[in-house]
Amino acid sequence: MANILLEMRDITKTFPGVKALQNVSLEVEPGEVHAICGENGAGKSTLMKVLSGVYPHGSYDGSILFEGREMNFRTLRDSEAEGIVIIHQELALSPYLSIAENIFLNNEVKGRFGLIDWNKANQEAKKLLARVGLNENPTTKIRDIGVGKQQLVEIAKALSKRVKLLILDEPTAALNDEDSDHLLDLILHLKGQGITSIIISHKLNEIKKVADRVTVIRDGKAIETIAKTDVTEDRIIKDMVGRDLEHRYPDHTPHIGEEVLRVEDWTVHHPQDPSRVVVDNVDLTVRAGEIVGIAGLMGAGRTEFAMSVFGRSYGTRISGKIFKNGKEIRIRNVAEAIDNGIAYATEDRKYYGLNLIEDIKRNISVASLKKLSSGGLVNDGEEFKVANQYRKEMNIKAPNVLVPTGKLSGGNQQKVVLSKWIYSAPDVLILDEPTRGIDVGAKYEIYTIINRLAAEGKAIIVISSELPELIGICDRIYALSEGRITGELPIEKATPEALIKLMTMEAPR
Amino acid sequence: MSEPTTRPPSIPTDAPPVNRFTSALAHVVTDLGRNGIFVALIAVVVLFSITTSGVLLRPQNISNLIVQNGYILVLAIGMVFIIVAGHIDLSVGSVAAFIGAISGVLVSPLYLGLPWWAAIVISLLVGAVVGAWQGFWVAFVGIPAFIVTLAGMLIFRGLALVALGNQNIGSFPAEYRALGNGFLSFLEVPYGARGHIDLITLAAGALAIIGIVVQSLRTRRGRQSYAQEVEPLGWFLLKMALAVFGIGAFTFALAQAKGLPITLIVLAALVLIYGIIQNRSVFGRHVYAIGGNRHAAELSGIKTRQVDFWLFVNMGTLAALAGLIFTARLNLAGPKAGDGFELEAISAAFIGGAAVQGGVGTIGGAIIGGLIIGVLNNGMSLMGIGIEWQQAVKGLVLLLAVAFDVFNKRRSGGR
Numbered sequence: 001m002a003n004i005l006l007e008m009r010d011i012t013k014t015f016p017g018v019k020a021l022q023n024v025s026l027e028v029e030p031g032e033v034h035a036i037c038g039e040n041g042a043g044k045s046t047l048m049k050v051l052s053g054v055y056p057h058g059s060y061d062g063s064i065l066f067e068g069r070e071m072n073f074r075t076l077r078d079s080e081a082e083g084i085v086i087i088h089q090e091l092a093l094s095p096y097l098s099i100a101e102n103i104f105l106n107n108e109v110k111g112r113f114g115l116i117d118w119n120k121a122n123q124e125a126k127k128l129l130a131r132v133g134l135n136e137n138p139t140t141k142i143r144d145i146g147v148g149k150q151q152l153v154e155i156a157k158a159l160s161k162r163v164k165l166l167i168l169d170e171p172t173a174a175l176n177d178e179d180s181d182h183l184l185d186l187i188l189h190l191k192g193q194g195i196t197s198i199i200i201s202h203k204l205n206e207i208k209k210v211a212d213r214v215t216v217i218r219d220g221k222a223i224e225t226i227a228k229t230d231v232t233e234d235r236i237i238k239d240m241v242g243r244d245l246e247h248r249y250p251d252h253t254p255h256i257g258e259e260v261l262r263v264e265d266w267t268v269h270h271p272q273d274p275s276r277v278v279v280d281n282v283d284l285t286v287r288a289g290e291i292v293g294i295a296g297l298m299g300a301g302r303t304e305f306a307m308s309v310f311g312r313s314y315g316t317r318i319s320g321k322i323f324k325n326g327k328e329i330r331i332r333n334v335a336e337a338i339d340n341g342i343a344y345a346t347e348d349r350k351y352y353g354l355n356l357i358e359d360i361k362r363n364i365s366v367a368s369l370k371k372l373s374s375g376g377l378v379n380d381g382e383e384f385k386v387a388n389q390y391r392k393e394m395n396i397k398a399p400n401v402l403v404p405t406g407k408l409s410g411g412n413q414q415k416v417v418l419s420k421w422i423y424s425a426p427d428v429l430i431l432d433e434p435t436r437g438i439d440v441g442a443k444y445e446i447y448t449i450i451n452r453l454a455a456e457g458k459a460i461i462v463i464s465s466e467l468p469e470l471i472g473i474c475d476r477i478y479a480l481s482e483g484r485i486t487g488e489l490p491i492e493k494a495t496p497e498a499l500i501k502l503m504t505m506e507a508p509r
Numbered sequence: 510m511s512e513p514t515t516r517p518p519s520i521p522t523d524a525p526p527v528n529r530f531t532s533a534l535a536h537v538v539t540d541l542g543r544n545g546i547f548v549a550l551i552a553v554v555v556l557f558s559i560t561t562s563g564v565l566l567r568p569q570n571i572s573n574l575i576v577q578n579g580y581i582l583v584l585a586i587g588m589v590f591i592i593v594a595g596h597i598d599l600s601v602g603s604v605a606a607f608i609g610a611i612s613g614v615l616v617s618p619l620y621l622g623l624p625w626w627a628a629i630v631i632s633l634l635v636g637a638v639v640g641a642w643q644g645f646w647v648a649f650v651g652i653p654a655f656i657v658t659l660a661g662m663l664i665f666r667g668l669a670l671v672a673l674g675n676q677n678i679g680s681f682p683a684e685y686r687a688l689g690n691g692f693l694s695f696l697e698v699p700y701g702a703r704g705h706i707d708l709i710t711l712a713a714g715a716l717a718i719i720g721i722v723v724q725s726l727r728t729r730r731g732r733q734s735y736a737q738e739v740e741p742l743g744w745f746l747l748k749m750a751l752a753v754f755g756i757g758a759f760t761f762a763l764a765q766a767k768g769l770p771i772t773l774i775v776l777a778a779l780v781l782i783y784g785i786i787q788n789r790s791v792f793g794r795h796v797y798a799i800g801g802n803r804h805a806a807e808l809s810g811i812k813t814r815q816v817d818f819w820l821f822v823n824m825g826t827l828a829a830l831a832g833l834i835f836t837a838r839l840n841l842a843g844p845k846a847g848d849g850f851e852l853e854a855i856s857a858a859f860i861g862g863a864a865v866q867g868g869v870g871t872i873g874g875a876i877i878g879g880l881i882i883g884v885l886n887n888g889m890s891l892m893g894i895g896i897e898w899q900q901a902v903k904g905l906v907l908l909l910a911v912a913f914d915v916f917n918k919r920r921s922g923g924r
Contacts, residue, residue, distance in 0.1 A: 313808055335810040344808065352808050355801030357868050366798050367809040369791045377789045381735040388736075400738065420809070 004068075005030040005196055006084075006165060011050055011062035013043075020046045021060070024222045026215055028165070033187060033197045035211035037204075039240055039439030043220040044200045048167050052086040053079040066165075083164030087154045089173055093142045100125035100138035103157045128156040132186055148179030155186065166190070167198045172206060173437055176298040176465065184210050204233045216240055241441045249472030250444065252451045256475065257288035259326065260459035261342070261428045266320035268301075268308040268483075274316050279305045280483040282320075286428060286459040291450060293470035294463045295499050296480035302463045303347055305480070306430045310344035311337035324427070338367060343426035345417050347433035347463070349410070353417045356406030360398060361387035363405050364419045371423075390419035395445060411442025418449060429453060430461045435469065447473050467496045479503050533741035540740065542917055546862055549910070550877050550884070557888030564891050565884070571759065572766035576690060576838065578883035579772035580605070580831035584854035585861075585875040586783050587827035590820055592858050593800045595867030596647065596654035598824050600661030602850035604639050605832030607669040608632050612833055613678035613842030616685050620678065625685040633829050639665065640825020641818070648817035662851070670844050679841040687771050689838025694768025707768040714760025717777075718753050725749055772834055779827075783872050796820065800867030853882055856903070860910040881906070 006028040013021040021043045028034045038044050049055045051064060053073030064071045066082055073079045076086075093102045100122045109124060111117030125138035134152040142150060151171060158166055168187070172180040180203075187197050187210050201207055207214055208231055215225040216239035223239045237248075261284075268279035279301045286292045296302045307314035309322065311334035322329055324340055331337045337344075346352035354363055364387045365372055372383050387401040394415045398408060405416050414434065421429060431450065435443040450473060454460055464470050470477055477494045479487045479502030487502035541548060557565045564570060584601050591598050614620045616628035623631070639661075646657040693709055700706035725745075732739050739745070763769060787793045795816050798806040807813050831850065836842045861878030863870025882903060889899045 310808075311810070333810075333812070334808060335812060338810045346808060351802070352804045355798055355805055355868070358797065358801050362794065362798070366794065366806070366811070369794055373791050376791050377785070378791060378794060380789065381731050384732075384735050384737055 003029055005066070006051075007065040008047070008051065009063045009065070011047065011060055011064075013046055013050055013055060013060040019220055021050070021220045023062070024217065024220070026222065027225075028196060028198060029212075030196055031191060031194055032212040033191055033199060033210050035207045035214045036198060036200045036217060037207060037214060037236060037240060038217035039441055042217045042240075042439075044217055045169060046220075047217065048086055048169060048198070048200065051079070052076055052084060052167065080161050083162055084167070085158040085161055085163045085165070086167040087151075087158060087169065087171065089170040091147075091150050091154055093150055093153060095143035096141060098139045098141055099129070099136060099145075099153050099156075102142055102153060103128060103138075103160050105157075107161060124160070125156070128159050129153075131159055132156045133182070133189075146179070148175050148182065151175065151179070151183055152186070155190075163195060165196045165198065167200075169200045170437075171199065172201070172203060178297075180206065204236055207231070207236070208233070218242055237440055240439070248440070248444065249469075250448045250451055252291070252454070252473065254291070254475045255289045255455065255457075257457060259285055259287045260324065261286045262323040262326075263309060264321045264323070266305065266309065266322075267318070268304055268315035269317040271314065271316050278315060278483050279308060282480075282483075282485055284461075284478060284485070286461055288427075288457045288459055289454050290476065291454050291460045291462060291474045293474035293477035293494075294461060294480055295467060295470055295477055296463075296503055298465070300480045300503065301483040302480055303432055304483075306344055306432055306461070306463060309337075310334060310342060310430065313344075338424055338426075341425070341427035342430070343367075343421035343424050343428070344430040345414075345421050345432060345434065347436060349413050349417055354405045354413060357404055359402045359404055360391065360396065360408075360416055361401040363416050364390055364401075364423055367420050367424045371425075386423060387419075390423065394419050394449065409439075409442075411438040411445070414438055414442070414446060415449075418446070422453065426458065428459045428461070430463070432463045433465065434462060435464070435466075443469075467499055470494070470499070471496065479505075481505050533744065536740055537744050540744070545913060545917065546860065546874055546877050546881075546910070550881050553881055553884050553888070557884060557891070561888060561891045565888055566762070568762040568765035569767075570887065570891070571762040572692075572770060574880075574883055574887050575763075575773050575776075576770050577887065578879060579689075579770070579776055580834045580838075581850065581853045581857060581882065582776055582876055582879045583779060583827055583831040583834065584850055585857035585879045586779055586872055587824040588854045589858045589861070589863055589870045589872055589875040590783075590787075590796055591654070591824055592855070592863045592865075593867060593870045594796050594817060594820055595800045595803065596817070596820070597855065598643075598654065598658045598661075598821070598828075599851050599855075600643065600658040600665055601824065601828040601831070601854055602847035602852075603662045603665035603669065604636065604825060604828040605835060605847035605850055606844070607639070607665040607672065608636050608829040608832035609836035609842045609846045610669045610672035610678070611635055612685075612836055613681070614672055616681055617678050618680075618682070625682055628685065629688070629833060632833055633826055636825045636827075636829020636832070637822050638825070639829070640822040643825065644818040644821030647821060648814040654821075669846070673842060673844055675844070677841055677843045681837065681840055686837045686840055688775070689772065689834045689836070689840075691771040692768040693771065693774065697768075700765065704765060707764045710760055710764035710769045713769055714756055714764070717756050717760070721752055721756070722749060772838075775830070775834070780872060780876060787872050792816070792819075797868060800869070802868075853879070856907045857882055860907060862914055864914075878910070881910075 004027055006026070008024065008026040011021050011024045012019070024043070024047060026047070036044050036047070050060050053075050056074040057072035066084065071082065094105070097105070103125050104121050108116045109121040111120065122138045129136060129138065132152045132155050134149055134156065136145060136149065142153065155166070171183055175183065184206055187199065191197065199210065211231070212228050213225055214231055214236060216223045216236060218240060226235065263282060263284045266279055266282040267277065270276040270278050282305055294302050294305070304314050308318050311331055312318055313334055322331060329340050331340060350356065355366070361383060365383050369378060372379050372386070384401065390396070391398065391401050396412050396415045396419070398412065405413055408416065434450070435446050438446065450460060450462070462470065462474060471491070471494050475491055477489050477491070477499065478485050479489070479499055481503055486505045489498060554565065588598060588601070612628050612632040615623045615631055616625055643657050643661050646652045647654045694707040695709050697705040697707050729739050729745065795806070795811045798809065798811055799813050799816055803813060832847060835846060857879035858870060858875045859878070860881055861871065861874025861876070863874065885903055885906060886899065889902065
């Protein structure tokens with residue numbers, strides 16, 4: 001028993017109509033980093049919610065043993081009292097409170113008369129921050145630090161609770177490569193201090209980097225636990241999707257035609273701070289049937305470029321020219337961009353892409369109501385037909401098109417966003433992080449859709465943080481650094497090394 | 510807390526129903542849950558019919574119910590759109606008072622003495638201008654509607670007093686007064702022991718019944734032709750029978766009283782027009798899209814500012830109409846007119862299922878919410894309950910209605 005810290009035995013959890021977990025067992029040894037991977041909806045988060053008491057004892061079958069004792073957690077507090085701390089994908093920090101206030105939230109450092117001793121709290125916070133390698137003043141407000149640092153604050157908060165088992169739910173999903181690396185190093189560092197971690201992740205390369213063992217979950221069942229020495233990406237992928245994935249990227253033979261979109265001298269200033277140049281003299285072209293990538297680190301101005309081209313939906317003091325099929329066009333707002341055959345699928349589905357309380361049907365039609373209406377009245381039946389057609393064509397997994405998009409998985413939400421823009425019949429499709437937060441199987445489907453669109457002669461721009469993805473699907477890649485194009489590589493020359501060099505290049509002034 | 514992306518799909522249809530009966534039953538249960546507000550209205554009506562020993566449902570009282578609550582319902586229609594788009598309008602009571610005062614000045618023989626129709630048209634236009642004023646600040650300057658309309662509440666109450674010159678204006682021409690307390694009744698024939706019944710009203714009722722039956726059948730057939738799921742036939746027929754009975758009994762009661770209230774005709778026209786705007790128009794879709802996710806709506810090419818602006822113009826116009834109806838009914842434009850209207854209209858929308866965060870709400874719901882408030886007012890007055898307790902009860906009903914809604918959403922696994 002001594003070499004097992006946590007044992008979850010035969011956990012079964014059902015929701016109305018769905019078996020989310022079926023007899024899942026998991027063993028975690030002390031001092032290891034244990035990765036859990038699986039597609040979205042496979043049951044990873046549910047398992048962690050069972051473990052942390054979010055789903056109270058009694059709402060599931062099976063048992064949990066921690067340090068050899070049986071645990072019956074009824075709330076998050078119960079599990080935290082035992083030293084099990086979960087850090088959710090969407091961080092639970094209060095943006096207007098300071099780092100120290102967040103660290104000791106609901107766990108305040110009490111001084112005399114039960115009042116908070118701020119000096120001591122800040123001092124303690126400073127020590128905790130040093131342990132996670134974050135050099136910030138504890139009185140800095142959370143909203144003033146980046147997501148990467150916020151993640152570290154979450155870990156510092158966990159440390160303040162004398163954590164024994166740290167659970168990280170997709171910790172690097174919102175981080176850039178540099179921050180991700182730092183975080184992964186930290187996990188290994190904490191392991192050296194005897195803190196055991198469970199890390200839920202989609203990213204196979206980082207699993208390989210930090211995990212001692214990997215447990216793969218598929219459709220609510222634990223498929224297998226693989227020791228570090230036996231871990232290969234192919235094996236994990238096979239376990240996750242339940243089939244061999246020969247190639248992670250579908251074959252694509254480009255048929256490139258005439259130039260469709262050309263952007264010249266495109267310069268954009270920051271909306272709140274107009275003296276700051278966010279996009280600097282960018283020139284870019286896309287041709288019919290071509291898939292063009294934009295590579296760049298976070299903050300390089302990729303999204304800012306795309307959104308400013310898409311009807312000036314970002315930035316101020318925008319200057320430059322846009323040519324469509326060789327003719328200069330003027331686009332003042334999103335409606336005009338859509339009228340000119342430009343579509344932009346956002347990187348942030350929940351905030352910019354979907355109306356989550358509305359159904360699939362209305363989310364697909366919302367950008368094309370003109371097409372579906374006459375005399376200002378929408379043709380309901382036609383709308384239903386169109387939505388249903390896309391549901392089948394794009395393989396959106398939902399019983400019908402009247403399901404609210406908030407209930408869909410990330411991959412299916414992304415398919416709704418794509419359907420919306422494909423239905424708007426664009427000539428140019430800008431896809432910003434089209435596969436972010438999506439599982440491997442759904443990614444492949446999205447790539448196939450992108451290829452099909454290119455084959456239909458659409459000009460496609462893909463923005464992505466994942467270089468293998470860009471290299472896997474694009475015909476040509478631009479590298480962006482500090483708002484400037486630092487290079488343009490045909491696919492034959494696009495290696496990760498070459499791209500990273502361009503992406504981190506100090507932009508020539 | 511829990512992110513939808515990794516939540517297992519809790520869509521009921523994953524578990525296929527055992528047989529047709531249970532599936533039909535499940536439908537009825539969810540439908541009742543969704544239309545809990547309707548059940549609540551029936552419950553309130555039944556309750557007060559008992560406590561008032563049937564006085565509530567007497568023809569004359571039903572007629573009063575409509576005339577007394579007409580202006581709240583008019584406001585509720587505009588308010589529901591405002592709330593769906595994620596705003597609020599606190600100024601409608603003051604605007605109604607302001608327009609009432611203006612119309613008094615316009616139509617009263619002691620002042621300008623304009624013809625009644627001219628006074629009405631001008632008043633509505635002024636209402637639209639007031640709405641445009643508020644819409645400008647909300648949509649184009651970007652000040653939260655709560656602040657803009659809180660200011661408007663003070664501004665237009667003050668302007669109402671200015672227009673009135675600190676005195677009441679009354680004694681309006683009959684045509685103008687008809688808007689608030691007029692009735693259509695031409696063909697009264699003797700009925701029962703000692704009464705009359707109005708054939709025009711009955712004809713209007715019959716027309717409404719035919720309209721509803723035809724429309725529901727068409728919708729159902731339309732859905733079927735696009736292979737959409739439709740509700741079980743039995744339930745569909747039962748609901749239709751209930752609607753037919755309700756409208757029949759209602760118009761029968763009105764026919765026995767004074768006839769068809771002009772206010773009701775105006776209201777019916779508004780419900781029809783705005784119902785189409787809500788359900789079928791591009792503008793209506795844009796309102797819901799904005800309320801559900803403003804950023805996503807903007808990035809879908811919706812001109813959110815324009816939509817916001819026109820919503821407030823619309824609200825101003827409807828507030829003007831409510832002010833006209835109220836002034837006409839009282840035959841008096843006074844400084845206290847419209848006091849608290851905004852709260853009743855907002856309550857009606859929320860009791861009717863509108864969501865504070867926006868994106869959710871229907872005209873039908875708001876109308877029923879308004880009727881619940883109306884029945885509460887009327888029933889408690891008939892019982893002789895004092896105004897102080899009436900206030901308290903209405904507040905409690907609002908709280909419970911929204912709590913029920915929240916509970917319902919949580920159970921169905923919504924946000």
